[in-house]
Amino acid sequence: MTHDTIIEEVRNIRDQIAAQFDYDVAAIGAYYQALQKERGLTVISRQATLSEAESEAISDYDNSQTPDESALEKVA
Secondary structure, eight states: OOOOHHHHHHHHHHHHHHHHTTTOHHHHHHHHHHHHHHHTOOOOOSOOOOOHHHHHHHHHHHHHTSOOHHHHHHHO
């Protein structure tokens, strides 16, 4: 594998920031959220959104997993 100075620099900066917060994930997340608010950016979002196609696919899958009533009667 080749040595990539850019990747190394990014990792070093990431580690320096994490060290400032004693590697506390919640504190690091709060830092980045405050930073994005200060700069008017949206990098971290807790809200996941699905496309219409993804929502339909999930709905179709959920419906296909529901047994019909005749199958339930056979078990009872």
